[in-house]
Amino acid sequence: MARQQLSRERVLAAATELADREGIAALTIRAVANRLGSAPMAVYHHVAGKDEILDGLVDAVFAEFDVPVPGRPWRPELARRSHSARAALARHPWATPLLESRRRPGPATLAQHDAVLGTLLSDGFDVTAAGHAFALIDAFVYGFALQEATIPFTPDAIEDGAREIVATLPDGGYPHLARFVAERIGPGYAFGDEFDVCLELVLDGIGTLRAAAPGAPR
Numbered sequence: 001m002a003r004q005q006l007s008r009e010r011v012l013a014a015a016t017e018l019a020d021r022e023g024i025a026a027l028t029i030r031a032v033a034n035r036l037g038s039a040p041m042a043v044y045h046h047v048a049g050k051d052e053i054l055d056g057l058v059d060a061v062f063a064e065f066d067v068p069v070p071g072r073p074w075r076p077e078l079a080r081r082s083h084s085a086r087a088a089l090a091r092h093p094w095a096t097p098l099l100e101s102r103r104r105p106g107p108a109t110l111a112q113h114d115a116v117l118g119t120l121l122s123d124g125f126d127v128t129a130a131g132h133a134f135a136l137i138d139a140f141v142y143g144f145a146l147q148e149a150t151i152p153f154t155p156d157a158i159e160d161g162a163r164e165i166v167a168t169l170p171d172g173g174y175p176h177l178a179r180f181v182a183e184r185i186g187p188g189y190a191f192g193d194e195f196d197v198c199l200e201l202v203l204d205g206i207g208t209l210r211a212a213a214p215g216a217p218r
Helices: 008-022 029-036 040-044 050-062 074-091 107-121 127-150 155-167 175-184 191-212
Strands: none
Touching: 008 029, 008 050, 029 040, 029 050, 050 107, 074 107, 074 127, 074 191, 107 127, 127 191, 155 175, 155 191
């Protein structure tokens, strides 16, 4: 069987698989080439270097976010986008710290940012309020994704893990933490269940920015 021809798309796909499996620190031109069964110089025919790969990977992750539609009501559009972003970042836990780091954003990145702003600006937010809202929603979604990715227990082990930590505390020490674990971290608890409640609180807060914008529809 003839070997599949190398392309930029195949390089980025291999880089994504490598980062998903081994983390972003493992991403080198040589490692990508090895994954493709090619020589490093062959990879350089399709990307200029690691920075270009990172640009492409970040843009590919943004392409997995649902794009909000300007002209539709802002709240369900941002909620839909937030859920899809969280899911994408769970698939690619290495990506969260990189999302806003690229100096050469790709078309999916630019389209995503433009659509979020367009959704806000077309539904009663002024430019200042739209900027605040965009910063807040991304801070929440990215921060939550980072927390989920770094919790040191699997979802089915979080109850035992939390209780093991509390068991090491001195008697009477950290009483509020001990109470929280005793009363909240029980069978069926999942940290991820906090997302929906917190997202609604964030959207409520964003709504106050809209209400304060001059000329916003009531």
